[in-house]
Amino acid sequence: MGRAPCCDKDNVKRGPWSPEEDAKLKSFIEKYGTGGNWIALPQKAGLKRCGKSCRLRWLNYLRPNIKHGEFTDDEDKIICSLFASIGSRWSIIAGQLPGRTDNDIKNYWNTKLKKKLLAMLPSFQKKSSFFPSLSLQSPSPYRSSSDQFTMANNSSLFYGYTNFININNNLTHLSLPPQPPPPGPDPNSLIGLLTNGNNENGFYLGFQENHHDHQSMYNITPMEYHYPTPDLKEPMLMFGNGGEGHEGSATGSSSEGGSSLSQISHENFSKDRYQNQQHNQIKQEEYTIQGFGDHIHNRSFIVNDDYNDQKQNVYNLKNYESQLHSDIEEVKQLIGNTNNRSSNSYLFNDDDEYKTTDDRREICYHY
DNA sequence: AATGTACTCAACCGCACTAGC
DNA sequence: CGCTAGTGCGGTTGAGTACAT
Numbered sequence: 001m002g003r004a005p006c007c008d009k010d011n012v013k014r015g016p017w018s019p020e021e022d023a024k025l026k027s028f029i030e031k032y033g034t035g036g037n038w039i040a041l042p043q044k045a046g047l048k049r050c051g052k053s054c055r056l057r058w059l060n061y062l063r064p065n066i067k068h069g070e071f072t073d074d075e076d077k078i079i080c081s082l083f084a085s086i087g088s089r090w091s092i093i094a095g096q097l098p099g100r101t102d103n104d105i106k107n108y109w110n111t112k113l114k115k116k117l118l119a120m121l122p123s124f125q126k127k128s129s130f131f132p133s134l135s136l137q138s139p140s141p142y143r144s145s146s147d148q149f150t151m152a153n154n155s156s157l158f159y160g161y162t163n164f165i166n167i168n169n170n171l172t173h174l175s176l177p178p179q180p181p182p183p184g185p186d187p188n189s190l191i192g193l194l195t196n197g198n199n200e201n202g203f204y205l206g207f208q209e210n211h212h213d214h215q216s217m218y219n220i221t222p223m224e225y226h227y228p229t230p231d232l233k234e235p236m237l238m239f240g241n242g243g244e245g246h247e248g249s250a251t252g253s254s255s256e257g258g259s260s261l262s263q264i265s266h267e268n269f270s271k272d273r274y275q276n277q278q279h280n281q282i283k284q285e286e287y288t289i290q291g292f293g294d295h296i297h298n299r300s301f302i303v304n305d306d307y308n309d310q311k312q313n314v315y316n317l318k319n320y321e322s323q324l325h326s327d328i329e330e331v332k333q334l335i336g337n338t339n340n341r342s343s344n345s346y347l348f349n350d351d352d353e354y355k356t357t358d359d360r361r362e363i364c365y366h367y
Numbered sequence: 368a369a370t371g372t373a374c375t376c377a378a379c380c381g382c383a384c385t386a387g388c
Numbered sequence: 389c390g391c392t393a394g395t396g397c398g399g400t401t402g403a404g405t406a407c408a409t
Binding site: 014015016017050052053056057060061103104106107108110111112 | 374375376377378379380
Binding site for chain 1: 399403
C-alpha cells in the first residue's frame with residue numbers, strides 16, 4: 001500500500017495556471033506568507049489547487065527575482081562545473097545562480113547544455129566503446145556508498161573525482177571540490193584520461209587525490225594533465241595506485257560498492273594496454289596544471305611518464321599540493337561558512353529564503 | 368497548407384526526509 | 389519508537405510550439 005496522496009486529486013485543478021490563479025496566489029503570499037503550511041494554503045487563498053502545486057508555482061514562477069530567459073556563458077560554466085562535481089543536484093546548483101530555479105536549470109541542462117557539450121566533444125569519443133553512454137545526466141556518484149560508482153559503470157564523462165572539463169582547449173573550471181566517497185580511496189591514486197592528442201579537439205580530464213585522514217577529511221586535489229602529444233589510438237583511462245598493483249584500489253573503496261570500478265579498470269583500462277602504448281614514448285613531458293579558477297592556472301611541471309614510475313608522478317604532483325590545498329581550503333571554507341548560516345538560508349544564496357537545507361546538510365556531512 | 372517530428376518547459380509524480388505527536 | 393503529515397527534491401511527462409518535410 002502506497003502512501004496517502006497529499007490532496008484529493010479529484011477535487012483539485014491541475015494543469016497550467018491561469019493568470020487569475022497566479023494573481024490570487026501571489027497576493028495571498030505577499031500578504032500572509034506561506035504560513036509554513038503549503039497544504040492548507042490553497043484553501044485559505046481560495047485556490048482549487050494542491051498545496052504542492054502552489055508551492056511549485058510560487059517557487060518556480062511567481063516569487064520575486066526569478067530570472068527567465070537565456071542562460072549566460074558564465075552560468076553555463078557554473079552549471080557544468082557543479083554538475084561535474086556534485087551531479088544532478090539541481091537545487092544546490094540553483095543556489096549558485098541567483099534568480100534561477102532548480103527546475104529551470106534541470107530543464108536547461110537536459111534540453112540544451114548537455115547537447116551543447118556533447119556537440120563539442122570529438123567524434124571519436126562519442127563513438128568510442130569507452131563511452132558507450134555519455135552519461136552527462138548520471139547522478140553524483142557520492143550520494144551514497146551504494147551507488148558510488150554509478151557513473152563509473154556508465155563510463156561517464158564525469159566519472160569519479162573528475163572536476164575539469166577541457167573542451168577545445170577552453171578549460172571549464174571547477175567551482176567545488178568533489179564529495180569524497182566514504183571510506184577513502186587509495187592515497188596514491190592517480191587517474192587521468194588521455195585522449196588522442198592528434199585530435200586538436202582533445203578532451204582531457206584528470207585529477208590527483210590525496211587522502212590524508214580517513215576519519216575526518218579527504219584532500220582531493222583536482223588538476224588537469226594537459227597532455228601535450230599523446231599518441232594514443234583511443235581514449236584511455238589510467239588507473240594508478242603507486243605500483244602496488246592491487247586491483248580496485250585505484251580509487252574509491254572496494255569494500256563498499258567499489259568493485260565495479262575495479263572491473264572497469266581491469267577490463268577496459270588495463271595496465272598492459274597503457275604500458276604497451278606508452279612504452280616507446282618520451283619519459284618525461286611537460287604538463288600543465290589548471291584548476292580552481294585563476295589561482296593555479298597554467299602551472300607547468302615535469303612529470304615522469306613511465307608507467308612504472310607513477311609513484312614518482314604522484315610525488316611530483318605533490319610539489320604543488322600545498323598551493324592546491326589552500327585553494328581547496330578556500331572553497332571548503334566557503335562551504336563551511338554557508339553551512340553555519342541559519343537554517344532558513346540556502347546554500348550560497350542569501351536571497352533565497354524559500355528553500356531549505358537538505359542538500360546543504362549533505363555537503364556539510366561529507367566535508 | 369497539411370502533416371509529422373523535435374523541442375521546450377511548466378507541471379506532475381513519487382520518494383526521502385523531518386518534525387511533531 | 390512508530391506513525392503521520394508536510395516538505396523538498398530529482399526524474400519524468402505531456403501540452404504547446406517551432407521547425408521540417
